[in-house]
Amino acid sequence: MAERGYTIELRRSRRAKRTSLRITREGQVRLTIPWWGSKRAALAWAEERHEWIVAALERIKRRSEGDPPLTxxxxxxxxxxxxxxxxxxxxxxxxxxxxxxxxxxxxxxxxxxxxxxxxxxxxxxxxxxxxxxxxxxxxxxxxxxxxxxxxxxxxxxxxxxxxxxxxxxxxxxxxxxxxxx
Ligand SMILES: [Zn+2]
Incomplete structure (x- = not known):
């Protein structure tokens, strides 16, 4: 999904009961799916949340542009x-x-x-x-x-x-x- 401007890191989790999406502090898009989950269904689910992902990534970018970490x-x-x-x-x-x-x-x-x-x-x-x-x-x-x-x-x-x-x-x-x- 790189053409979307970001890549999705897909993870299977034994503990996850449902598909979830998280953006890390570093701006990594992480999709967690249950152990038994369908990769296709999860990616389609993430696709529906494209706008939300873009907004979250933009927010992270804005934050990091303004101020570098403190010494x-x-x-x-x-x-x-x-x-x-x-x-x-x-x-x-x-x-x-x-x-x-x-x-x-x-x-x-x-x-x-x-x-x-x-x-x-x-x-x-x-x-x-x-x-x-x-x-x-x-x-x-x-x-x-x-x-x-x-x-x-x-x-x-x-x-x-x-x-x-x-x-x-x-x-x-x-x-x-x-x-x-
Ligand atoms: Zn609290």
Whole structure:
């Protein structure tokens, strides 16, 4: 399918129960099909999602064009900012929402902006500190809502929406323009 502008890497998985499509950070299009699945059917399925794939790849391209990865020195400078900024914004978000958390750890995480354990401990990527404050607050609210719902259920999103004055979708969309780097 190279004539489409991308190639599809097809994988069979013993664990997969259905066909799924994923675009990696590097812009690789990965199609996973169940062990018993039909390659033809999966490719036809992916074909139907051509528009979505193109849009996702363009987004990745836009992200990588703007800013090259930070140097070690830049990361250390950002870490200093993060250690001051992130606890302050998380604390503010906690007070505003009335949602309590345990401990905050700041990590050099590229894969996600934040996470929350079942015990209510929150971890934030230090790269979050480079984002507009409104988005930092949004990530904090997202993680704080996980102290109530440890999943991405409809109830979870309703809670995030409540604490962001109905702006979850809009903020999530803006966040997608950035990548932890
Ligand atoms: Zn989440």
């Amino acid at each position: 070690d020195e830049q990361v250390e400078a950002l870490r200093k900012v993060a250690k001051e900024l992130l606890p302050r914004i998380l604390e503010m978000a906690s007070e505003k929402t009335g949602l309590r958390y345990g401990r905050l750890t700041i990590r050099k995480t590229h894969s996600r902006w934040g996470s929350c354990t079942r015990e209510g401990n929150i971890s934030l990527s230090l790269f979050l500190a480079a984002l507009p404050e409104e988005l930092i607050e949004f990530v904090c609210i997202h993680e704080l809502c996980h102290t109530v719902h440890p999943n991405h259920s409809a109830e979870f999103h309703a809670l995030v929406n409540l604490h962001t004055a109905g702006r979850e979708k809009e903020l999530q969309k803006r966040l997608k323009n950035f990548v932890p780097r």
